[in-house]
Amino acid sequence: MLTDTKVALEGYKITEIGEIPINWSVKQINDIAGVKTGGTPSKAKPEYWQEGTIPWMTSGEINLKRIYDVKERISELGFKNSNTTWLPVQTIMMAMNGQGKTRGTVAILHTETTCNQSLAGILPSEKYNSEYLFYYLESRYNDLRGITGEGRSGLNLGIIKSFKVVLPSLAEQQRIADILSTVDEQIENINQLIDKTKELKKGLMQKLLTKGIEHTEFKKTIIGEIPANWEIKTFREVTKVNQGLQIPIASRYLENPGHRYFYITIQALKSSEDVYYIENPTSSVVCTKDDILMTRTGNTGIVVTGVEGVFHNNFFKISYNKSLFDKNFLYIYLCSEKVQQRIKILAGSTTIPDLNHSDFYSIPVIIPNIEEQRKIAEIISSVDEQIKSYQQEKEKYIELKKGLMQQLLTGKLRVTV
Known part of the structure; x- marks a missing residue:
C-alpha cells in the first residue's frame, strides 16, 4: 500500500514495487507474455517413452540457467497423450515446484523443448526482451518464493501471471541484458577453467597414487600395480x-x-x-x-x-x-x-x-615412503590452490553481477542507448 510520506527523487516515481525511473512501467507478466505449463506422459505406458525423440525438460534441470539440451525424451505418442506443449527458444522457464531451493528459479531456453507440469514457460511478446525478463525474474527469486512462504506450497500459473515486473524501454532492456550477459560469460569461462583443472587433478591423482614419482619397477597387488618399494x-x-x-x-x-x-x-x-x-x-x-x-x-x-x-x-x-x-x-x-x-x-x-x-x-x-608422500601431496595441493584461485575469482564476478542487477534492474544506474 502506498503512503504519502515517500517522496520520489527527481526523475523517478514511487510504484507498488519501489522507486523506478519516471519513464519505466510496471506490468503483470500476463500483460507482456504468454504463460504455459507442461505435462507428464503416463509412466505406465512404455510406448510413451521408448525410442522417444521429443525433448522433455524437468525442474531438476532449471539450475543450469541456460538450457541448450535436456536429458529426457518422450515419443510422439507420449506427446499426443499428455498436456505437455512445445516451447520455443528464448522462453523463460520457471520452476513452480521442486526440491530445496528449486522453486522460483528461472532458466532461459536456447533450444526448443517440451516440459513437465512442475515448470512454467514464459513467452514474452516481441515488444519485450526475453533476456532482460530472465535477469529481472532471477533478481526477484526471493520475492517469488516469499509468495508461498517456506512451506511445501508451490507456485502456480495464476501467481506467475499476476507477478509484477519493472519494464524500461526495449532498447534499455537490451542494453541491460547485454551488460549482465557479459558478466555471465565471464563466470562461465571461469567455470570451464575450474572443470578443466578438476579433470587435471583427477588424472594426476590417478597417476600419482598408482605410479608414484619416477619409479621403474612395479609389483601386482590386490588394488592393482604399484611401485615395488611401496x-x-x-x-x-x-x-x-x-x-x-x-x-x-x-x-x-x-x-x-x-x-x-x-x-x-x-x-x-x-x-x-x-x-x-x-x-x-x-x-x-x-x-x-x-x-x-x-x-x-x-x-x-x-x-x-x-x-x-x-x-x-x-x-x-x-x-x-x-x-x-x-x-x-x-x-x-x-x-x-x-x-x-x-x-x-x-x-x-x-x-x-x-x-x-x-x-x-x-x-x-x-x-610410499614419507618423502614421496609429501611430494605427491605438494603436487596435488598446487592444483587445489589453482582451483581455489579460480573459485575466488568466480565469487568476485558473482558479487559484481549481484550489484549490477540491484542497480540496473531498478534504474538506480541508468544505461546509455
Whole structure:
C-alpha cells in the first residue's frame, strides 16, 4: 500500500514495487507474455517413452540457467497423450515446484523443448526482451518464493501471471541484458577453467597414487600395480578410528566466551548460521587441525581436515602414525576416486548409508615412503590452490553481477542507448 510520506527523487516515481525511473512501467507478466505449463506422459505406458525423440525438460534441470539440451525424451505418442506443449527458444522457464531451493528459479531456453507440469514457460511478446525478463525474474527469486512462504506450497500459473515486473524501454532492456550477459560469460569461462583443472587433478591423482614419482619397477597387488618399494596394508593395521558425539540441543551454546569448543557438523562447516559450541567434552571427541575426520552416515565419505573442536557422531576421527603418513597425503588418498567408490559400496545403498568401523578398517591403503608422500601431496595441493584461485575469482564476478542487477534492474544506474 502506498503512503504519502515517500517522496520520489527527481526523475523517478514511487510504484507498488519501489522507486523506478519516471519513464519505466510496471506490468503483470500476463500483460507482456504468454504463460504455459507442461505435462507428464503416463509412466505406465512404455510406448510413451521408448525410442522417444521429443525433448522433455524437468525442474531438476532449471539450475543450469541456460538450457541448450535436456536429458529426457518422450515419443510422439507420449506427446499426443499428455498436456505437455512445445516451447520455443528464448522462453523463460520457471520452476513452480521442486526440491530445496528449486522453486522460483528461472532458466532461459536456447533450444526448443517440451516440459513437465512442475515448470512454467514464459513467452514474452516481441515488444519485450526475453533476456532482460530472465535477469529481472532471477533478481526477484526471493520475492517469488516469499509468495508461498517456506512451506511445501508451490507456485502456480495464476501467481506467475499476476507477478509484477519493472519494464524500461526495449532498447534499455537490451542494453541491460547485454551488460549482465557479459558478466555471465565471464563466470562461465571461469567455470570451464575450474572443470578443466578438476579433470587435471583427477588424472594426476590417478597417476600419482598408482605410479608414484619416477619409479621403474612395479609389483601386482590386490588394488592393482604399484611401485615395488611401496607397502600396502589395511586401515585396520595402520589407523585407529573413533566416533564423535551427539550433543543434545539443550547442551549447545550459540556463543563462545573462549573456553567452549566449536561443534563440528556438516551443517556448521557449510553455513555460519548453524554454528554451536560445546562445554567440557571428553578428550576422545576433540580434534585438532592436524586430525582427519570423515563422515560415516548420510553423505558418507566426506573427508575434512584443518578444523578443531568437538566432532558430531556422524564423523570418524582417523588417528594415524605421523612417522608413517603425511597428513596431506592421507587426506588426498581418502578423497581419491577408488577409495570413495569403495566407501560408497561398503556403506550400502539404503536410505541412510552407514559405514561401520570394521568396513572402514578393511579398506587397503598404499604407503610410499614419507618423502614421496609429501611430494605427491605438494603436487596435488598446487592444483587445489589453482582451483581455489579460480573459485575466488568466480565469487568476485558473482558479487559484481549481484550489484549490477540491484542497480540496473531498478534504474538506480541508468544505461546509455
